[in-house]
Amino acid sequence: MKADWTLVLLPPMLFCFLLLGGTQFLFIRAGFFEDLGIGLIGDELVLDNYLTVFTDPFYLDALILNMKVSSVVVACGLLCAYPVAYVIARMRSGQWAMVMLAAIVVSSFVTIVIKVLGLIIIFGSDGVLNRALLGLGLIDGPLKIVGNVYGVMVGLMHYVLGFMVLMLFSVIQTIPRSLEEAALIHGAPPWRMFARVVFPLSLPGVATSALIVFNLCMGAFVSAALLGGGRVLTLPVVIERAIVLDTEYAMGGTLSAILLVSVILINVLSVWLLNRFRKARLVIA
């Protein structure tokens, strides 16, 4: 009976692996050709593109900017999503919790370009927010958000907040309420109960969701391209330009390979660090 399930697995597995292996191998290989301009590439495998990327600060800056923006968004995302997830998980009325979760699901299901469109209407220099703030006399001139790195961060926050709330909710929900009550009954102030009981127990979930969101941000293209107004050059934007504007197919391949490898490296590194951290804690405890 067991062998049959293996037979069921094989066809889709082979198909998926062929797509995965074939496409990844071919694009990484393509990154080793020389760009001859106007979409033509040489036919010898060379390291020229990689040398260019690692010696030209333009490309390295893009990668560093990418990592900085993603880290800030992960940090801000956790700060905003955690309280929301906690409040929903601890709501007394299950019906209200369902409504609040449904609102998050609805907003996460809206296509990102439509959300970015709305964000531009709100955060643009002549947008809803600026007109409101000017009308209230809180600012003298319009805040510049869209068209620079803050706009990109706002867009990325919007992209990931919903996912983050849902992921953190599913973790916090599994922490028994009785543990909190026990801490409170024994005289712990609420902040201390949170810092010593709830937060440590939710840490694995926090780490996983931070990592997933970091990945999403590293590869995010729509928010960076539209809310950055073409001036915020993160790696995905640079990749799109190399291919669409400059028709440098080989260079696009090289940069994509570097993006992919850095994402994978950061993931492996964080998982390794987390495991070490967990073991160290066990020794202390």
Added chain:
Amino acid sequence: MTFAVRAVVGLVYLFLLAPVIVVAGASFDGGKSVAGRAFLQFPPSELTLYWYENIQPRLWEALGVSVSVAAVAAAAGTILGVPAALGIVRGNLPGKTLIATLLRAPLQIPFIVIGIAFLQTYYFVANAVGFGLQGTFAGLALGHVFVATPYVVGSVGAALQRFDLRLEEAALSLGAGRWTTFRRITLPIIMPGIYAGALFAFMVSFGDVPISLFLAGASFTTLPLEIFHGMEFDFDAAVLAISTVVLLGSLVVLYFIQRIVGLDVLLRSGGNG
């Protein structure tokens, strides 16, 4: 709950829902007086259906392409993903963990990289055999199937892991055949997982820009790509109108999901796939 926490929760909800409301609201704005800048009007100065009457055929066609591609991605993702999940959870192939990780790998690859990888592959195949999929519907759909399948594998796998095997044993011991057991017991129980996975697959495919950017053809684009180019280059406020149509469509779909299987299905299978 302290005031500060309430404030954060309120602001997060405002932030998450406001863009959607603003897009829908602005689509009813006349906005002809400020030609080209009509998209900045919220709240609308006067209510009109002008932009709805002026949605160009191009946008409707793009919507059609998007729906077809997403339907293909969801269907093919289900056909590939359900057996794959069954095989992973119930089979005993050596290296199952590695196989499961590799099947989920497309979720770890940035979409823009997937788009480029498929484009390069199509060029390579075209060079080798004289016929490639670049700029064709099949080529676009294949790229979407690639990212859609892991969602189905993920949610069906989660449903199978919760599955109580005694139910199947009961059916078998009462004389049902293996196929009958699968069709009458297993399938109905994992059905919510299949729905959720297919829905995620559909939505991910429907909303995608970076993959379609490289795989769509000169003669056909997807709706998100049209909206994307509209925002990058020449803005047409009719984009707001068709976005609102899509928003309404998504709401209707979510309403039916709530009626048929309940939205909590989406939560249980984990939005991240």
